Amino acid sequence: MNAIELRNLTKAYPQFTVDHVSLEVKKGFITGLIGPNGVGKSTLIKMMLGMVRPDSGSVKILGLDMPKDELEIKQRIGIVSDDCFYYEHLTVSDSMKMIAPFYKKWNEKKFNRYLEQFELSPKKKVEDLSKGMKVKFSLAIALSHEAELLIMDEPTSGLDPVFRRELLDLLADMMQDENNSIIFSTHITTDLDRVADYIAFINRGKLVFNEAKDEVLDRYAILKGDQQLLDSDVRNKFVGIRETAVGFEGLVDNRQEAEQLFGNYVVFNKPSLEDIMYFTAKGGRIHA
Amino acid sequence: MLNLLRKDFIALKSTLWLGIMFLAVFSVAFIPKLSSSIHLVGIYTAFALLNQGTMIDIKNKNHNFLITLPVKRRHIVQAKYITAIVYTLFGVLASFGIHLLVKQSFPALNKPDYSVLDILVPAGIVLLLASIYLPLFYSLSKKGASVINVVFLIILLALAQPTAMLMNMVNENGFNSIQALFLMTSILLLFIASCCLTIYLFSRKDL
Amino acid sequence: MNIILSNSSSDPIYIQILNQIRQSILSGELRAGDSLPSIRQLAKDLQISVITTKRAYEELEKEKLIDSVAGKGCFVSGANKDFIREQRMKLLEEKLIDIIRESKELSMSRQNLIDHLTLLFEEEQKP
Numbered sequence: 001m002n003a004i005e006l007r008n009l010t011k012a013y014p015q016f017t018v019d020h021v022s023l024e025v026k027k028g029f030i031t032g033l034i035g036p037n038g039v040g041k042s043t044l045i046k047m048m049l050g051m052v053r054p055d056s057g058s059v060k061i062l063g064l065d066m067p068k069d070e071l072e073i074k075q076r077i078g079i080v081s082d083d084c085f086y087y088e089h090l091t092v093s094d095s096m097k098m099i100a101p102f103y104k105k106w107n108e109k110k111f112n113r114y115l116e117q118f119e120l121s122p123k124k125k126v127e128d129l130s131k132g133m134k135v136k137f138s139l140a141i142a143l144s145h146e147a148e149l150l151i152m153d154e155p156t157s158g159l160d161p162v163f164r165r166e167l168l169d170l171l172a173d174m175m176q177d178e179n180n181s182i183i184f185s186t187h188i189t190t191d192l193d194r195v196a197d198y199i200a201f202i203n204r205g206k207l208v209f210n211e212a213k214d215e216v217l218d219r220y221a222i223l224k225g226d227q228q229l230l231d232s233d234v235r236n237k238f239v240g241i242r243e244t245a246v247g248f249e250g251l252v253d254n255r256q257e258a259e260q261l262f263g264n265y266v267v268f269n270k271p272s273l274e275d276i277m278y279f280t281a282k283g284g285r286i287h288a
Numbered sequence: 289m290l291n292l293l294r295k296d297f298i299a300l301k302s303t304l305w306l307g308i309m310f311l312a313v314f315s316v317a318f319i320p321k322l323s324s325s326i327h328l329v330g331i332y333t334a335f336a337l338l339n340q341g342t343m344i345d346i347k348n349k350n351h352n353f354l355i356t357l358p359v360k361r362r363h364i365v366q367a368k369y370i371t372a373i374v375y376t377l378f379g380v381l382a383s384f385g386i387h388l389l390v391k392q393s394f395p396a397l398n399k400p401d402y403s404v405l406d407i408l409v410p411a412g413i414v415l416l417l418a419s420i421y422l423p424l425f426y427s428l429s430k431k432g433a434s435v436i437n438v439v440f441l442i443i444l445l446a447l448a449q450p451t452a453m454l455m456n457m458v459n460e461n462g463f464n465s466i467q468a469l470f471l472m473t474s475i476l477l478l479f480i481a482s483c484c485l486t487i488y489l490f491s492r493k494d495l
Numbered sequence: 496m497n498i499i500l501s502n503s504s505s506d507p508i509y510i511q512i513l514n515q516i517r518q519s520i521l522s523g524e525l526r527a528g529d530s531l532p533s534i535r536q537l538a539k540d541l542q543i544s545v546i547t548t549k550r551a552y553e554e555l556e557k558e559k560l561i562d563s564v565a566g567k568g569c570f571v572s573g574a575n576k577d578f579i580r581e582q583r584m585k586l587l588e589e590k591l592i593d594i595i596r597e598s599k600e601l602s603m604s605r606q607n608l609i610d611h612l613t614l615l616f617e618e619e620q621k622p
Contacts, residue, residue: 029545051355051495074358086353087344102357172539197544212546218507 003181009057032192035202078142093122114140189273225266240279251279334379419482
C-alpha cells in the first residue's frame with residue numbers, strides 16, 4: 001500500500017504551476033522530496049494536508065481520500081513544519097493541554113519522554129524556544145499520537161548540523177516499525193543522502209523522478225574532463241555542464257551510456273543529491 | 289467541538305482577566321459621563337474580547353496550525369461564532385450587573401432605570417457587528433485583517449452617539465414584544481447566515 | 496560483528512556490507528544459528544537506507560549464507576565446513592585471477608610470478 005498517492009495534481013500560481021504531478025510515497029520507507037526553493041515542494045505538501053485546494057487531481061493518504069476523510073487521516077498523521085504555528089505566549093505544557101484532546105490515540109507518557117529526551121522544559125513559553133527547540137516540540141507532538149505517517153516540510157532549515165543528525169536517528173527509530181512512513185521535504189539534501197530510501201525530485205512544478213535513492217545515485221554521474229571534448233553533440237548528453245578555465249564538470253543521467261561514450265577520457269564521480277539538484281535546476285551551460 | 293472552544297479559552301488564557309480589565313476600563317471611562325454607558329460598556333467589552341480572540345489567531349498564523357489538527361474547517365468557524373456569543377453575553381450581562389451596583393451605590397450619578405431592553409439591544413448590536421466582522425476576518429489575509437480592525441475601531445467609536453439616541457428612542461416609544469421578537473430573530477438569523485457564509489469562504493481559502 | 500563502511504571505496508555500500516558479513520561468516524566469527532540485526536536496525540545503526548541493507552541480505556540469502564525466518568529475522572545458515580571451505584576457495588580463486596592479470600600487465604612471466612609467490616610464502620612461514 002502507498003502511504004501517499006498523488007494523481008495528476010495541478011495548481012496554477014502566478015510564478016509557477018504545479019503541473020500534473022503524480023507521486024507515490026511507499027509505506028515503510030523514508031521518501032525525500034527535493035527541489036530548489038519555490039518550485040512547488042511546499043505547495044505539494046500543502047495539497048496533501050488540505051491547506052491548498054488543487055485545481056485538479058486527487059490526493060489519497062493511507063488509502064483514504066482527501067478531503068473527504070480528512071478527520072480520520074489527520075488522526076493518523078504527524079506534521080512537522082519549518083513554520084511553527086503554535087500560540088507563542090503559551091507554555092509547552094499548556095500547548096499540549098490544548099492539542100492533546102484532539103487526538104484519540106494521544107500518549108502522554110510518550111510525549112513526556114520526548115520532552116525529557118529533547119530537554120524541553122514544560123514551563124517554557126513557546127516564544128522563548130529557539131528554532132531548534134520549536135522543531136523538537138513539533139516533533140514531540142507529531143510522534144505522540146501513534147502517527148503512521150510523518151509529513152515534514154523543511155523541518156531542518158535553520159537548524160545546526162548536530163541536531164540534524166539527531167533528527168535522523170529519531171526518524172530511524174520511527175522506521176523500526178515497517179508500518180510507518182515518512183515524507184521529508186527539504187532543500188538540504190545532505191540529510192537525505194544518508195537515510196532516504198526513495199527520492200522524489202521536483203523542478204519547476206514537475207516531477208523529475210521518483211526512485212530508490214541508491215538507483216538514482218548509481219544512474220547519475222558527474223563527469224570531469226577537458227573542455228576540448230565538448231562539442232554540441234556531446235553537450236546534449238549532459239543534464240547540465242559547468243565550464244571553467246581549467247576544465248568542465250557535468251552531470252549525466254545515464255552513467256552506463258556515458259561510460260561507453262567517454263571511456264577513460266573523463267573522470268567519473270558518484271554524484272550527491274545536491275549535485276543532481278544543482279545541475280538539473282541550472283540545466284544547459286553554466287559558466288563559472 | 290468542545291476542544292475548539294476550550295482551545296480558544298486556553299489560548300486567551302488571560303481571557304477572564306482581559307474581560308475584567310476591559311470591563312473596568314470602559315466602566316471607569318463611560319459610567320460617570322454618559323447615561324447610555326450601560327450599552328457602550330457592554331458593546332465595547334464584548335467586541336474588544338472578540339477582537340483579541342481573532343487577532344491572536346492572525347498573529348500566530350493559527351489557521352495554518354488548526355488545519356493540521358483533526359478538525360473540520362467548518363467546526364473551527366462554528367466554534368468562533370459560539371465564542372462570539374459567549375463574549376457578547378459576558379459583555380452585556382457584566383455591564384448590566386455593574387450598572388445595577390453602581391446605581392445602588394452611587395445614586396448621585398443619576399443612572400436611569402434599566403430594563404431587559406438594555407441587555408437585548410446591545411447584544412443585538414454586537415451580534416450584528418460580529419456578523420459583518422467575522423466573514424471579513426476569515427476570508428482576508430493578515431494585512432486585510434489589520435485594515436478591518438481599524439475600520440471597526442472607527443465604527444465602534446462612531447457608534448457611541450447613535451447608540452445613545454437609539455436607546456433613548458426605544459425607551460421612550462417602548463418596544464412592544466412583537467417588534468422585539470422580530471428584531472431579535474432577524475439578528476439571530478443574520479448571525480447564522482453570517483456563520484454559513486464564513487464557513488463557505490473559509491472552506492475554500494488556500495492557506 | 497562489526498560493519499565498517501568506507502565512502503572512499505569504489506564498492507557500492509550494499510557490496511561492502513555483503514563482503515563484511517560474508518567474511519565474518521566464512522572466518523567463523525559468526526556461527527551457524529547466530530542472529531543478524533534486522534534490516535531496519537542495521538539501516539539505523541549505519542545511517543543508510545533500508546533498501547540497501549535489504550539488498551545486502553537478499554544477496555547473502557542467495558549465496559545461502561543466511562536464512563530469513565518470517566517474523567523472527569535473519570540467521571546465519573547452518574552451512575557445513577565443506578561448503579564454507581568451498582566458498583572461501585571461490586574467493587581465493589578470484590583473487591588469484593586478479594593477481595595473474597596484474598602480473599601480465601606488469602609483463603611478468605609465469606616463472607617470475609611463481610618465484611615471487613614462493614619468496615613471499617616463505618616469509619610468511621617465518622615465525
